[in-house]
Amino acid sequence: MTIAMSLAAIIRIASAATGRGNIVKADLGDDTVDSERIRIRRATLADLPALVEIHNHYVTHTHITFDVEPFTVDERRSWFQDHNDGKRYRIVVAEIDGVVVGSASSGRHRAKAAYDTTVETSIACRPAATGRGIGTLLYQALFAELAAEDIHRLVAGVAQPNDASNALHRRLGFRELGRFTEVGRKFGQYWDVLWFERELH
Amino acid sequence: MALITAAAESRFQDHNDGKRCRIVAAETDGVVVGSASSGRDRAKAAYETTVETSIACHPAATGRGIGTLLYQVLFAELAALITAERNFRVELEKLQAHFLDERLESRAPAQRIQ
Numbered sequence: 001m002t003i004a005m006s007l008a009a010i011i012r013i014a015s016a017a018t019g020r021g022n023i024v025k026a027d028l029g030d031d032t033v034d035s036e037r038i039r040i041r042r043a044t045l046a047d048l049p050a051l052v053e054i055h056n057h058y059v060t061h062t063h064i065t066f067d068v069e070p071f072t073v074d075e076r077r078s079w080f081q082d083h084n085d086g087k088r089y090r091i092v093v094a095e096i097d098g099v100v101v102g103s104a105s106s107g108r109h110r111a112k113a114a115y116d117t118t119v120e121t122s123i124a125c126r127p128a129a130t131g132r133g134i135g136t137l138l139y140q141a142l143f144a145e146l147a148a149e150d151i152h153r154l155v156a157g158v159a160q161p162n163d164a165s166n167a168l169h170r171r172l173g174f175r176e177l178g179r180f181t182e183v184g185r186k187f188g189q190y191w192d193v194l195w196f197e198r199e200l201h
Numbered sequence: 202m203a204l205i206t207a208a209a210e211s212r213f214q215d216h217n218d219g220k221r222c223r224i225v226a227a228e229t230d231g232v233v234v235g236s237a238s239s240g241r242d243r244a245k246a247a248y249e250t251t252v253e254t255s256i257a258c259h260p261a262a263t264g265r266g267i268g269t270l271l272y273q274v275l276f277a278e279l280a281a282l283i284t285a286e287r288n289f290r291v292e293l294e295k296l297q298a299h300f301l302d303e304r305l306e307s308r309a310p311a312q313r314i315q
Contacts, residue, residue, distance in 0.1 A: 063247075066245035066247035067246060068245075068246035068247055069246065183251040184248055184250075185250045190250070191247070
């Protein structure tokens with residue numbers, strides 16, 4: 001099975017699950033899939049400015065990322081490389097009419113060697129593109145990309161409160177592990193992080 | 202004596218900034234038998250106020266309460282830092298208030314509102 005086919009199959013399931021009647025059109029000629037106007041594909045370095053713009057919105061306006069200072073595109077290059085090794089670490093993006101509206105990624109969870117088989121996932125959509133099932137499509141595509149990799153656990157930390165992200169992670173098969181209380185300080189107050197995990201398969 | 206590699210040295214420095222990241226060691230008769238340390242939990246800036254602690258004793262030195270002593274000393278070191286920072290902030294605020302008062306006093310007196 002090619003990546004394109006597995007992506008298409010999963011996005012069909014995801015579209016059916018969202019019940020929005022998205023028309024799914026798989027293009028088996030390359031590794032992309034159209035779902036109505038939403039296109040999910042692998043990220044390239046050309047997407048970095050859009051990804052930085054989306055991330056910086058959440059850095060500046062919300063507690064949901066624990067980054068505090070916005071990034072320049074140049075500063076974010078090492079993040080892109082760290083999440084784009086073509087193996088355990090990948091980035092997929094969602095486009096609508098050629099505009100990147102969101103991404104999902106997997107990255108190293110912790111530095112020590114025995115953590116190799118655990119990846120930490122992350123997801124973000126433009127504020128205007130939320131609530132339309134794009135997060136589900138992104139995560140499904142990311143998991144399909146990782147399917148053949150030597151990964152045993154996916155983990156995700158969600159800064160609280162964030163009902164939408166909690167619901168997304170539960171919907172995607174993540175189990176709630178526990179809550180680290182007041183582990184982050186941003187905007188002069190402390191924030192909790194709820195951790196989730198799931199098997200890759 | 203184990204060879205000190207550059208990686209080991211950088212790991213030591215990461216846990217020994219004299220502020221939130223510290224290492225304390227336990228000795229018996231001049232021999233180091235254990236340590237406790239605090240280090241950065243995660244890289245993102247908002248995690249600054251969270252430290253991850255770690256502790257280890259020589260296998261022959263476990264079960265003797267050394268771990269408890271090590272952690273108590275580590276926590277005391279870190280608490281002293283918090284107290285020092287808090288005192289510094291209080292002094293700074295006093296100083297700022299003082300200068301603000303001086304500036305206000307140096308202005309022409311406000312007109313009395315009848």
